[in-house]
Amino acid sequence: MTIIYEANSTDNAIQLIDDMFSKCINTIANNVKDPEEQNEYIKILEKTVYHCANLNVKHKHLEKVIQESKAECAEKGEININQVFQENSKSVKYENNEMQVENHQFVRKFKNKTAKLLQANEEAAAAAAPTNTPNMPLDPITQVPIVSPVKNKKCGHFYEKSSIKKMLAAAKRKGIRCPYVGCATQNYFVYDDLDENVSLSQEELNNSEVSIDETIE
Known part of the structure; x- marks a missing residue:
């Protein structure tokens, strides 16, 4: 009822x-x-x-x-x-x-x-965002200037935090090699190998091995 x-x-x-x-x-x-x-x-x-x-x-x-x-x-x-x-x-x-x-x-x-x-x-x-964005290196994954940098402890290269995080998540436990073309360090790395407490100062840019023309697509 x-x-x-x-x-x-x-x-x-x-x-x-x-x-x-x-x-x-x-x-x-x-x-x-x-x-x-x-x-x-x-x-x-x-x-x-x-x-x-x-x-x-x-x-x-x-x-x-x-x-x-x-x-x-x-x-x-x-x-x-x-x-x-x-x-x-x-x-x-x-x-x-x-x-x-x-x-x-x-x-x-x-x-x-x-x-x-x-x-x-x-x-x-x-x-x-830093005022000198045009001088910032390009992230090898997104091909846009890096804003939130993380540094690879194994090779010294910088990446955009969000893009490298997604790339590593897709690779899961295996890890990935440095996405910069010509990087001498061919060992796989995981997210724990990245240093988040970094800033891209002009001195670091000058001394960095980063080459914008050599980034992968």
């Missing part, structure tokens, strides 16, 4: 969920400093946001069917509201459901918050 519950207002519950999403984004922004890690957490949270928005849209449709069923019973003098509800619910169509979910307050506020977080990351990266 289907039981029809009174459709109570869900404003308070929606506000609580909305506040929860905002707090989650603020927690990610304040405690996760790596932009790549932030994106991973944001993707996970995004799925939950869309799921909650979709459930709320369906709940609104359900409330509409309940109200229509009650009105129909009152008009016809029908006592069995459960049967009327079941008949009416069969014909319910979640019209423009995708559009309604996309325009839901959960989704809109989530996108606004994450857009601000992304903009803040870009501004922070731009502020941290």
